[in-house]
Amino acid sequence: MTAAEKKRREMRETIRDASIREFARNGLAGTSTQAIADAAGITKAQLHYYISSKEELYQEVLRYIVEQWREIFFLAASPEDPATAISRYIEQKLKHALEYPDISRFFAREIARGAPEMSPHWCGLRKAVEEASGVINRWIEGGKIKPVDPLLFQINMWAVTQHYAEYEAQVRVLMNKAADAPLDDGRIIKEATTLFLLRCGLTEEGMVS
Template identity: 45%
Template sequence: MVNERKLAKRSRPEIQEDIRQAAIQEFALHGLRGATTQSIAERAQLSKAQLHYYIESKEALYVELLQGVVDEWSRESFGQRDGDPAHVLASYVKRKLAFSFDQPLLSKMFANELISGAEVLRSILTQPRTRAGQAIQTLTQWIDEGRIRALDPWLFLMHIWAVTQHYADFDVQVRFMMRVRAGQPLDRARIVREVVAFVLHGCGLTPSEDDLA
């Protein structure tokens, strides 16, 4: 039974955020098919009927959350062709890692959607593919100008995605290998420093202390 008095104390934006967080947890754990409106409602401390007052459907909520991830990652692209490659790449890697550290369940939800066949994602991937194409153009120009070593720009970009998202999508493995218990913070500074150095060395650049900070 939902505590009506407790519900009354929450504002509409607070209830909507509780629904959002509950949905992220359920979708990250069970995917679209496995998650239920009942389980989302219970996590948000709502009845199922109350939940449907705030959402159109489970599917619509799922698409909304995925679209948010796509929008966020599309903004985190890079296109500063005249900028210093080391600085541009270091900044990009740091932003990608920050998302993994701060929004691990959203990252897992995105990964689970891809693993399950991306039936929903296929319809909303145009924007990130366009932004990725811009990044590829930047990398290609840097290669042509001799500013980074010759490499496959598409594979290089996807390697960055794989490494930065690993710390969210494979959090359990990371913690097991590094002997960090659940609930304890990972050493973000250490990880950022190593991943930035790894990426920059991979394209023939020497990171500065500012790049690694």
């Protein structure tokens, strides 16, 4: 990679991160290209050198989020060991939500308004869910976990792990944590992991006797 290519990639990442913050706070309609440029520390003219419109940028961010989540949180990554796969999924998902809450808020805002921009991205998400459901069904058929509804099990894990980003202000009040204080991720991860392992008849060590 040449120095020019590296610089261009870094600027695209800066713009993407700035747009995530702005879109998460104000949505697509409420975000201007000037606001994105200001958040990225560049001029509006410089921004438009890299993007043609905020709508194009919004789609780019959606694609980035969907692809990133699929790579990091795919439940089928450890199909042979349900306790490990579920524990790893919850830990990675919660750590990501706590470290990058604006990504979760961006996505939640899009879904809350009816997901009008998600049409190009549903196929990839649905495929990932279907593959993970297949893994869960094989765990059930093999007697590795108690019967669960594979789809709802995934939706419930998603809901719990996303909560700490989407409702961070409420979580901080209830946990008596100041805005600049780190949340107790170890406590949160342990409770969520235990919740979903027990639903499957598991502990971190394996099947409940």
